[in-house]
Amino acid sequence: xxxxxxxxxxxxxxxxxxxxxxxxxxxxxxxxxxxxxxxxxxxxxxxxxxxxxxxxxxxxxxxxxxxxxxxxxxxxxxxxxxxxxxxxxxxxxxxxxxxxxxxxxxxxxxxxxxxxxxxxxxxxxxxxxxxxxxxxxxxxxxxxxxxxxxxxxxxxxxxxxxxxxxxxxxxxxxxxxxxxxxxxxxxxxxxxxxxxxxxxxxxxxxxxxxxxxxxxxxxxxxxxxxxxxxxxxxxxxxxxxxxxxxxxxxxxxxxxxxxxxxxxxxxxxxxxxxxxxxxxxxxxxxxxxxxxxxxxxxxxxxxxxxxxxxxxxxxxxxxxxxxxxxxxxxxxxxxxxxxxxxxxxxxxxxxxxxxxxxxxxxxxxxxxxxxxxxxxxxxxxxxxxxxxxxxxxxxxxxxxxxxxxxxxxxxxxxxxxxxxxxxxxxxxxxxxxxxxxxxxxxxxxxxxxxxxxxxxxxxxxxxxxxxxxxxxxxxxxxxxxxxxxxxxxxxxxxxxxxxxxxxxxxxxxxxxxxxxxxxxxxxxxxxxxxxxxxxxxxxxxxxxxxxxxxxxxxxxxxxxxxxxxxxxxxxxxxxxxxxxxxxxxxxxxxxxxxxxxxxxxx
Amino acid sequence: xxxxxxxxxxxxxxxxxxxxxxxxxxxxxxxxxxxxxxxxxxxxxxxxxxxxxxxxxxxxxxxxxxxxxxxxxxxxxxxxxxxxx
Numbered sequence: 084x085x086x087x088x089x090x091x092x093x094x095x096x097x098x099x100x101x102x103x104x105x106x107x108x109x110x111x112x113x114x115x116x117x118x119x120x121x122x123x124x125x126x127x128x129x130x131x132x133x134x135x136x137x138x139x140x141x142x143x144x145x146x147x148x149x150x151x152x153x154x155x156x157x158x159x160x161x162x163x164x165x166x167x168x169x170x171x172x173x174x175x176x177x178x179x180x181x182x183x184x185x186x187x188x189x190x191x192x193x194x195x196x197x198x199x200x201x202x203x204x205x206x207x208x209x210x211x212x213x214x215x216x217x218x219x220x221x222x223x224x225x226x227x228x229x230x231x232x233x234x235x236x237x238x239x240x241x242x243x244x245x246x247x248x249x250x251x252x253x254x255x256x257x258x259x260x261x262x263x264x265x266x267x268x269x270x271x272x273x274x275x276x277x278x279x280x281x282x283x284x285x286x287x288x289x290x291x292x293x294x295x296x297x298x299x300x301x302x303x304x305x306x307x308x309x310x311x312x313x314x315x316x317x318x319x320x321x322x323x324x325x326x327x328x329x330x331x332x333x334x335x336x337x338x339x340x341x342x343x344x345x346x347x348x349x350x351x352x353x354x355x356x357x358x359x360x361x362x363x364x365x366x367x368x369x370x371x372x373x374x375x376x377x378x379x380x381x382x383x384x385x386x387x388x389x390x391x392x393x394x395x396x397x398x399x400x401x402x403x404x405x406x407x408x409x410x411x412x413x414x415x416x417x418x419x420x421x422x423x424x425x426x427x428x429x430x431x432x433x434x435x436x437x438x439x440x441x442x443x444x445x446x447x448x449x450x451x452x453x454x455x456x457x458x459x460x461x462x463x464x465x466x467x468x469x470x471x472x473x474x475x476x477x478x479x480x481x482x483x484x485x486x487x488x489x490x491x492x493x494x495x496x497x498x499x500x501x502x503x504x505x506x507x508x509x510x511x512x513x514x515x516x517x518x519x520x521x522x523x524x525x526x527x528x529x530x531x532x533x534x535x536x537x538x539x540x541x542x543x544x545x546x547x548x549x550x551x552x553x554x555x556x557x558x559x560x561x562x563x564x565x566x567x568x569x570x571x572x573x574x575x576x577x578x579x580x581x582x583x584x585x586x587x588x589x590x591x592x593x594x595x596x597x598x599x600x601x602x603x604x605x606x607x608x609x610x611x612x613x614x615x616x617x618x619x620x621x622x623x624x625x626x627x628x629x630x631x632x633x634x635x636x637x638x639x640x641x642x643x644x645x646x647x648x649x650x651x652x653x654x655x656x657x658x659x660x661x662x663x664x665x666x667x668x669x670x671x672x673x674x675x676x677x678x679x680x681x682x683x684x685x
Numbered sequence: 686x687x688x689x690x691x692x693x694x695x696x697x698x699x700x701x702x703x704x705x706x707x708x709x710x711x712x713x714x715x716x717x718x719x720x721x722x723x724x725x726x727x728x729x730x731x732x733x734x735x736x737x738x739x740x741x742x743x744x745x746x747x748x749x750x751x752x753x754x755x756x757x758x759x760x761x762x763x764x765x766x767x768x769x770x
Contacts (some may be wrong), residue, residue, distance in 0.1 A: 096755065479736065479738075538717060568738070571738060572738060574740070575742065577740060578744070591719065591723070592716060592719055592723070595716075595720070595749075595750075595753055598749045598753065599745060599746040599749040599750070602745045602746075602748070602749050603742050603745050603746070606741060606745050607738075607741075610741065622722035661691075663709075663712070664709060664713050664716055666714060667713075667756070667757075667760055668716065668753045668755075668756050668757045668760070669753075670749065670752060670753065674752055676750075677752070678748045678752060679745070679747050680747050681739065682744050682745050682748050685744060
């Protein structure tokens with residue numbers, strides 16, 4: 084869809100450029116202005132990840148404080164869209180609640196009107212290009228520095244410079260445009276004009292993704308009498324409605340809170356727009372009165388438009404700000420959170436609390452349930468499912484051929500399959516732990532540890548997933564091979580633990596099989612590290628990739644060890660027939676190391 | 686009759702340690718036999734596979750079993766010697 088639109092817009096613009104130099108100047112002005120906004124956004128991003136969050140927490144604990152924060156940040160960043168996008172991201176991250184989020188939106192709506200004042204009051208009267216030049220020079224100087232914050236300041240200065248330069252270009256081009264075409268000929272009086280120009284304002288803002296750009300065009304055009312004042316008012320209303328699209332687009336990637344906030348932004352601006360359209364005459368009078376009091380000339384439509392812009396957003400605040408809590412309730416009704424089917428505990432029953440052995444067995448079974456879910460998550464990360472473990476010869480091939488473009492969402496998997504059960508187990512154990520004698524208490528303590536190992540294995544898998552996803556599409560075959568090997572060895576280990584479970588059931592010396600699993604973990608780790616060193620030495624992979632591989636092979640080792648420790652407690656719970664004699668033959672650490680050395684020399 | 690029963694009980698009491706030793710030796714023999722069977726099974730599997738990683742795993746498993754068996758035989762011999770004395 085976007086590509087089709089681009090294919091239409093490019094020839095149209097090209098035709099426009101061929102027709103008119105002034106049009107070319109206006110378009111270039113808008114582009115420079117938008118580029119300035121991008122640069123500004125980039126600059127502010129440099130300050131997220133610490134400073135911004137701290138400020139946010141301190142300044143958004145009441146609705147009024149949130150309002151103030153929104154006002155100041157939008158006035159500084161000159162983009163309500165950017166503020167709402169940042170707010171959505173903070174809301175999604177749980178740093179803000181919806182009330183604070185809506186407060187920020189109100190504040191940013193008003194804060195962004197300072198831009199209109201700047202354009203109308205300064206941009207059109209002073210040669211602002213002279214201010215743009217030093218900003219650009221200092222900005223670019225800072226951008227080339229290595230420090231992150233200095234770079235951020237550089238982008239902010241450059242952004243401001245481009246904003247001013249864009250305004251300058253548009254102003255110049257509109258003045259030239261005035262002599263060739265008179266847009267005022269397309270003026271529409273009455274309600275029809277209001278509705279059509281509101282729609283134009285919405286569309287222009289959606290296309291340019293900036294109400295500022297629309298405001299700039301409108302104010303500049305009205306200052307040179309290219310459009311009528313009444314139509315310009317409608318364009319401002321349209322720009323205010325259209326600006327909510329930025330937040331709506333941002334909310335697609337956000338959670339339900341983000342969607343609610345975007346909904347709120349649309350709700351506030353749309354209904355304020357409708358309200359202002361209904362009472363446009365009264366608003367016109369109010370603008371005249373305020374302008375007269377502020378000493379704005381009757382003929383200075385640009386400044387009057389800036390006044391109208393502020394009045395519009397003030398009206399929105401007066402109308403809806405007192406009802407923030409009701410809005411939240413309404414939004415929660417409209418945007419209902421679809422909770423994923425969360426796995427619930429199967430075996431934990433509080434009525435068993437009086438029977439210590441039953442409680443221990445319930446917790447063990449539930450922990451096995453948790454372990455099974457963890458295995459599901461780990462296998463899915465590598466594109467497999469549990470039945471695939473039976474496909475002995477194809478296992479390696481299945482991992483190598485796994486080329487699904489979207490990686491498995493481990494966080495969602497954790498929320499769905501682990502968190503509920505894990506919390507229930509912890510709660511159950513803590514309820515039971517205090518009342519009983521040592522035997523059961525220590526068994527429960529072991530089971531708690533086993534669950535911790537299971538969860539650790541998932542966390543390690545998440546760390547590993549980052550590079551596994553990144554490098555399996557690498558151009559370097561050696562890197563791909565090593566990452567596939569890491570995945571294969573983890574899967575193989577899971578398979579071996581499954582065999583170990585079967586050995587317990589058939590009493591086929593499970594305790595002794597554990598030694599082989601422990602030795603295999605050490606052996607795999609040693610082989611992997613050696614292979615990586617060789618690849619770096621032979622320059623088949625870069626040292627950077629090598630260091631990633633070394634880190635990830637540590638994750639592999641940790642996943643295996645955690646799974647084995649969990650399995651040992653969960654499955655080997657004293658059911659074996661001859662543990663005494665079997666125990667005598669188990670290997671100690673030194674013996675396991677000897678095994679690894681012997682196998683290595685074979 | 687009562688004395689006969691009492692004597693039986695006394696005999697059983699004095700034989701407990703010996704009985705336990707015998708049971709232990711039996712258990713070890715069974716384990717060693719199972720290990721030997723497992724060793725054969727893995728050796729056979731090792732010859733049939735064409736996968737380096739899996740082959741390394743089997744080799745490790747075989748080496749572990751070899752040392753476990755060695756340990757088992759040593760324990761068994763010690764037990765037999767103690768039984769004789």
